[in-house]
Amino acid sequence: MSEVTDVSEVIAGTVQLQARHLTRHFTTRIPGRGFNGKHVVRAVDDVSLDLVAGEVVAVVGESGSGKSVLARMLARIVRPTSGDLILRGSTIPRKAKRSLAYASQVQLVLQDPFASMNPVHKMRHNLVRPLVIHGAKREDVQALAEAALTRVSLEPPSRFLDRYPHELSGGQLQRVSIARALCIEPRVLLADEPISMLDVSVRLGVLNLLRGLCDNDDLAILYITHDIASARYIADEVIVMYAGQVVEHSRGTILVDEPTHPYTQLLIASVPNPDDPTSVGPPTAEQAQIVIAEKGCRFNPRCPFVMDRCRVEEPPEFIVGENHTSRCWLHADKPQFEVEVALPRRRGEGEITKT
Amino acid sequence: MSTESIEASGVVTSANVTSDVSVVTTTHTDQRTGGPAMGQRILDIRNFSVDYGWGEGAVRAVNNVDLHLNRSTVLGIAGESGSGKSTLVYGFTRLLRAPGVIAGGEALFNLQSEDGTDIIVDLVTASEKELRKVRWSNISVVLQSALSALNPVLRVGTQFEQVLKTHRRDMSKADRRARTVELLALVGLNEDRLRRYPHELSGGQRQRVMIALALALDPQLVIMDEPTTALDVVTQREIISKLFELRSRFGFAMIFITHDLSLLVELADEIVVMYAGEIVERASAQALYDTPRHPYTLGLLNSFPPMHGVRTELTGIPGSPPDLAQLPTGCNFNPRCPYAMERCLKESPSLADLGEDGRSVACWLHSGDAGVVVPVELRRTGKGKREPAPMPVKRDVS
Numbered sequence: 052m053s054e055v056t057d058v059s060e061v062i063a064g065t066v067q068l069q070a071r072h073l074t075r076h077f078t079t080r081i082p083g084r085g086f087n088g089k090h091v092v093r094a095v096d097d098v099s100l101d102l103v104a105g106e107v108v109a110v111v112g113e114s115g116s117g118k119s120v121l122a123r124m125l126a127r128i129v130r131p132t133s134g135d136l137i138l139r140g141s142t143i144p145r146k147a148k149r150s151l152a153y154a155s156q157v158q159l160v161l162q163d164p165f166a167s168m169n170p171v172h173k174m175r176h177n178l179v180r181p182l183v184i185h186g187a188k189r190e191d192v193q194a195l196a197e198a199a200l201t202r203v204s205l206e207p208p209s210r211f212l213d214r215y216p217h218e219l220s221g222g223q224l225q226r227v228s229i230a231r232a233l234c235i236e237p238r239v240l241l242a243d244e245p246i247s248m249l250d251v252s253v254r255l256g257v258l259n260l261l262r263g264l265c266d267n268d269d270l271a272i273l274y275i276t277h278d279i280a281s282a283r284y285i286a287d288e289v290i291v292m293y294a295g296q297v298v299e300h301s302r303g304t305i306l307v308d309e310p311t312h313p314y315t316q317l318l319i320a321s322v323p324n325p326d327d328p329t330s331v332g333p334p335t336a337e338q339a340q341i342v343i344a345e346k347g348c349r350f351n352p353r354c355p356f357v358m359d360r361c362r363v364e365e366p367p368e369f370i371v372g373e374n375h376t377s378r379c380w381l382h383a384d385k386p387q388f389e390v391e392v393a394l395p396r397r398r399g400e401g402e403i404t405k406t
Numbered sequence: 407m408s409t410e411s412i413e414a415s416g417v418v419t420s421a422n423v424t425s426d427v428s429v430v431t432t433t434h435t436d437q438r439t440g441g442p443a444m445g446q447r448i449l450d451i452r453n454f455s456v457d458y459g460w461g462e463g464a465v466r467a468v469n470n471v472d473l474h475l476n477r478s479t480v481l482g483i484a485g486e487s488g489s490g491k492s493t494l495v496y497g498f499t500r501l502l503r504a505p506g507v508i509a510g511g512e513a514l515f516n517l518q519s520e521d522g523t524d525i526i527v528d529l530v531t532a533s534e535k536e537l538r539k540v541r542w543s544n545i546s547v548v549l550q551s552a553l554s555a556l557n558p559v560l561r562v563g564t565q566f567e568q569v570l571k572t573h574r575r576d577m578s579k580a581d582r583r584a585r586t587v588e589l590l591a592l593v594g595l596n597e598d599r600l601r602r603y604p605h606e607l608s609g610g611q612r613q614r615v616m617i618a619l620a621l622a623l624d625p626q627l628v629i630m631d632e633p634t635t636a637l638d639v640v641t642q643r644e645i646i647s648k649l650f651e652l653r654s655r656f657g658f659a660m661i662f663i664t665h666d667l668s669l670l671v672e673l674a675d676e677i678v679v680m681y682a683g684e685i686v687e688r689a690s691a692q693a694l695y696d697t698p699r700h701p702y703t704l705g706l707l708n709s710f711p712p713m714h715g716v717r718t719e720l721t722g723i724p725g726s727p728p729d730l731a732q733l734p735t736g737c738n739f740n741p742r743c744p745y746a747m748e749r750c751l752k753e754s755p756s757l758a759d760l761g762e763d764g765r766s767v768a769c770w771l772h773s774g775d776a777g778v779v780v781p782v783e784l785r786r787t788g789k790g791k792r793e794p795a796p797m798p799v800k801r802d803v804s
Contacts, residue, residue, distance in 0.1 A: 113638040114609065220726045221487070250486035251665050251709045255722030258711075277638040284711035284720075307713065321643035322713055325671035325695050 063105035066139075067238045067271040068125065068157060073098045073134035075120055094120045096295040097134070102239050102271040107262065109274045109282035111318065112292035118275045121292070122243045125273065126159040139238070155185050158232035162244040164224035168216040174200075175212040178231050185235040199234035200227070203260055222253030229260065239271045240264070246281065258285050279318050283307040291315045294349040302374030311377040313354045348380065356381060447516060448627055448659050449475040449498075454511030454530075456490070456497040456683075458730075465730045466509070467493045469683040472757070477518075477626070480653070480660045482674030482691065484667045484706065486727050490683035491663045495629055498529050499545060500537055517544055518626070543573055546620040550632040552612035556604040562615055563600030569622050589618040593648055610641035617649065621656070629661045634669070646673060667706050671695040679703050682728040682738035685757055689765035697786045699760065699767040701743050704783060737770065745771060745781055 075095040081088030095117040102108055102125075110118045123129040125136065127149040136143045138156060161167045168177050178196040187195055200208035203226040216224055225245060232240060242261060246254040262285045264270045276282055282289050283304045291299040291306065291314065299312040310316045348354070351361040360380050369382040456468040468490040475481050483491045496502045498513035513529040517540065527536060549555040557565055566586040570577055577585070587597050593614040604612055613633055620628055630649075634642035650673065653660060664670055670677050670691065677694045679687045679702065687700040698704040705723035725742035728734075734741050737750040749770050757768040771780050 113640050222726055250727055251667070251706060252486055252723040253726060255709050255711070255720050256724075259719065259721070279639070280711045280713050283713065284717065304717070317640060319713065321639040323666070323668040323672050324713065325668050 063269045065104050066101050067104050068102040068139075069137040070098060070100050070121075070125060071135045071137065073121065073124055073136070074132045075117075075124055075129060076132045093295045095124065095131075098292070098295075098297055099134075100273075100290060100297075102273055103287075104238065104269040104271050105265055106287040107265050107272045107274050107285050108288045108290065109276060109286035110290045110292055111276055111279050111282050113277055113318070115294070116292040117295035118292050119243055120295075122159060122241045122273060122275050125239075125241055126157055127153055128159070151185065155235050156237050157239040157241065158235070158237040159241045159243065160225075160228050160232050160245050163248050164221060164228045165216060165248075167228055168224060170216050172215075173212065174214050174216075174219075174227055177216075177227065178212070178234060181231060181235050187235075195234055199230040202233060202264075203227070203230040204256075205230070220253070221249050222256060225249055225257055226260065229257070229264075233264070233270075237270075239273070241273045241275075243275045244277070245274070247277070254281070261285060278322075279307060279315075280322055291318065296349060296378060297368070297376075298350065298378045300368070300376045301372075305372065305375055309372075311371045311375070311382060312350075312379050313356055313381075314350050317353070348378075446476045447474055448477045448518075449473070449516070450514040451494075451498055452512050452514075454494065454498060454513060455509040456493050456502065457507045457509040458493075459505045460507065464507075464509075467506070467683050467730060468497060470511070471680075471683075471685055473678065473685070475627070475659055475661065477659055478653075478657045479675045480662060480673060482670035482677040483661065483663045483680060484665065484670055484677060485680035486665055488682075488727050488730060489680040491680050492631055493683075494680070495547075495631060495661060495663060499541070499547065499629065500529055500532070501547070515540060515545065515627075542569065542625065543623040544625055545627045545629065546623070546625040547629045547631065548613075548616045548620045548633045550635055552609070552616045552636075553604060555616060556612060558604055560603075561600065562602055562604065562607070565615075566600075566619065566622065569619060573623055585622070589622055590615075592621065592652060593618045609637050610645060613637060613641075613645055614648070617645070617652075621652065621658075624656065625658055627659045627661070629663070631663045632665070633662075635664065635666075642669075667703075668710050679706070682730060682733060684738065684768065686739065686769070687765075687767045688757070689767075690763060693763065693765060699765070699772060699784055700739075700769050701745050701771070701784065702739050705742075737768075745784075747771075747778070749775075 073095055074093075074097055077092045077094055079090050079092060081090050098117075098121055100108060100110075110121065112118045120129055124131050127136070127143070131145065133145075135145065138153065143153065168174075175196060178199060179192045182192045182195055183189075196212065197208040200206070200211055205211050205223060205226055211219070211223070211227065219227065225248075229240075229242075229245070240261075245261070246257050249257060258281060261272055261274065265272050274282065274285060286304060288302050289300070289304055289306045290297050291312065293314045299306050299310065299315045306315060307319065310319055346365075347363050348357075348361040348366050351357045354361065358380060364380075366378050366380045366383070368376040368378050371377045371382045451471060451473040454468060454471045454473070455466065457464040458467050459465055471490075471494055473481075473494075483494070485491045493502070493506065497506070497508055500508075502508065508530055511530065515527050515529050517525040517527055519525055527540060529537070529540070532540070556562075560568075563586060566589065567582055570582045570585060574582075586600065590597060590599060595611060595614055595618070599607065599611065599615070604615075607615065613636075616633070633649075634645055637645065646669070649660075662670065662674055667677075667679075671694065672691075674691045677689060677691050678685050679694070679700065681702050687694065687698070687703045689699070694703060695707065698707055702723070708720055709722040711720060723742055724744075728738055728741075734751075736752050737743070737746070737755055740746040740750040743750065747770060753770070755768045755770050755773070757766050758773070759766045760772060771778060771784060
């Protein structure tokens with residue numbers, strides 16, 4: 052199996068990890084119907100994205116939108132139903148087990164730092180284990196663990212190595228879990244809601260840390276969140292997911308400033324805005340219930356602009372601006388461009404062109 | 407948990423509470439009976455302190471807090487984890503579990519009777535029997551985690567049934583059922599949810615069940631302890647708007663605890679900001695947002711990335727939340743405060759009235775001392791947009 056093991060220099064702007072048409076369906080039983088009542092939950096449906104060295108891609112969506120399943124598929128903890136992962140140019144065989152080589156390139160940081168650290172071991176153990184597993188020499192591990200802590204601004208590292216998880220604050224612990232993910236020098240960091248459990252005052256510190264890792268060390272970061280304001284703060288590219296689908300996708304944060312999909316508009320309207328509390332109305336009761344349509348656009352039961360067409364046909368991704376796509380029939384009449392994979396192009400790959 | 411231990415230690419320690427420098431904005435002195443009527447005031451907390459643990463190892467989680475609340479108003483309590491905001495509320499409602507101990511102070515609750523006469527109960531010294539009368543019928547609490555607050559093995563309907571059966575003995579079964587359906591309708595849930603178990607509901611629905619339960623007995627005061635923290639923004643928005651619709655309809659007072667200051671600014675009338683067990687700033691919501699006076703409040707407000715305008719790098723608040731067992735000398739915030747002066751390292755400031763619409767702040771910068779220059783971002787006046795800005799770099803004062 053030819054999984055990537057090269058340790059060449061990472062160049063900013065090169066694609067590290069690509070997802071192509073990733074799909075994950077879960078089959079559940081309908082209660083009371085025995086084995087006949089099967090129900091398929093489309094947790095992630097045909098999602099494609101590129102993680103690029105030196106860039107942060109943010110995935111925004113409410114609970115149940117499939118964003119965490121997406122992260123777990125990218126980390127190869129959850130096996131996709133269909134679709135491919137391409138790590139630095141080589142396609143990962145779908146049926147293959149997650150290899151150490153893959154894990155050394157792609158690391159996942161979870162939401163709750165208290166739950167993701169072994170509570171009976173000191174920070175030293177928590178940091179040294181991945182190093183040993185990934186083949187660091189015994190005599191180097193101390194220095195590497197200290198370097199990892201310094202990298203996430205936990206200084207002096209010696210103060211933290213002999214502490215237990217319960218002795219650190221949430222923000223410090225989340226930094227340790229980022230350090231743990233980074234100590235084996237991965238190319239891609241998947242951060243699944245890394246700040247939602249943290250105190251407001253330390254959230255920005257972690258966000259700035261992620262941004263810094265991206266800018267200085269050319270790490271490719273996937274940042275998953277339900278807080279669209281924090282996505283706007285650090286992301287180079289924003290993806291909004293609803294019911295397993297990408298509903299809006301933009302290069303830069305144009306999507307936040309000029310949302311085109313009704314769901315993105317709803318998300319933005321829901322953020323507390325003390326500057327102008329009257330600027331947006333709260334969503335109505337129907338809007339706030341998560342109802343996923345079986346037919347047509349998945350957002351149609353909650354959409355304030357729903358048309359007949361939305362109830363029948365599922366919308367494709369329409370291009371609504373430069374490097375900006377939206378899965379909504381409202382934009383069907385805009386001039387369209389041909390896109391194979393409806394994704395913004397990378398630097399140097401040329402922008403989307405008219406055909 | 408033993409209630410005796412709380413009461414016993416409450417009695418013992420209340421004697422040694424040194425009520426040193428606490429500025430009480432209220433003027434009346436006698437509390438139990440007679441004295442000036444509390445009138446519009448529903449809750450008056452004075453010199454309230456809570457410890458975790460006993461003796462040497464005790465940690466002061468809430469320190470000499472004074473707080474008051476008027477009828478039908480919304481008080482927001484903001485602060486990070488460990489600031490004592492939840493402990494304060496569990497303390498005065500006497501829901502605190504060991505090793506939490508009320509170390510002193512009083513919490514006067516005005517149980518206004520139907521003809522408008524004040525019946526004042528000190529919740530700190532009230533007996534279990536008295537508390538039983540107040541709890542739920544007068545003060546109800548909505549907890550952060552609805553999944554752990556609801557009984558997982560009982561259907562939703564049964565949980566309503568039990569509350570009504572216990573507190574409203576005269577209700578018939580049909581009445582209870584009708585009331586339950588009515589309550590669910592209030593929070594926008596369908597009757598068929600009654601047959602469900604808590605795990606069958608979504609997070610938002612569970613939280614709405616909690617709110618409906620809290621309102622079951624028409625309380626005068628509803629305490630919300632981070633009711634939306636576990637929910638995502640859309641559900642949060644919907645719960646909040648529901649809550650406010652209910653409040654304008656029933657006119658209950660509300661204490662809303664959250665670490666999300668931007669949410670509080672939108673919904674509270676008055677906000678207190680807590681840090682390390684003490685109130686550091688108290689002001690009306692809009693004033694606090696437009697013109698923060700305490701460096702910590704300013705830092706909190708600057709911790710929210712803006713949704714509009716240019717992307718600038720923000721810093722939040724440097725350092726980490728305080729360890730209550732090892733508080734610094736002087737002002738608790740001084741290790742993280744960019745404006746810390748020599749005095750801040752030695753003396754602890756107390757909450758002092760600023761003379762601006764009853765707002766008060768605990769910070770030496772506003773002590774009016776000669777030679778102290780208040781930084782421009784902490785002495786703004788008037789309304790208007792306050793641009794989020796990074797906190798200044800911390801100076802070394804020692």
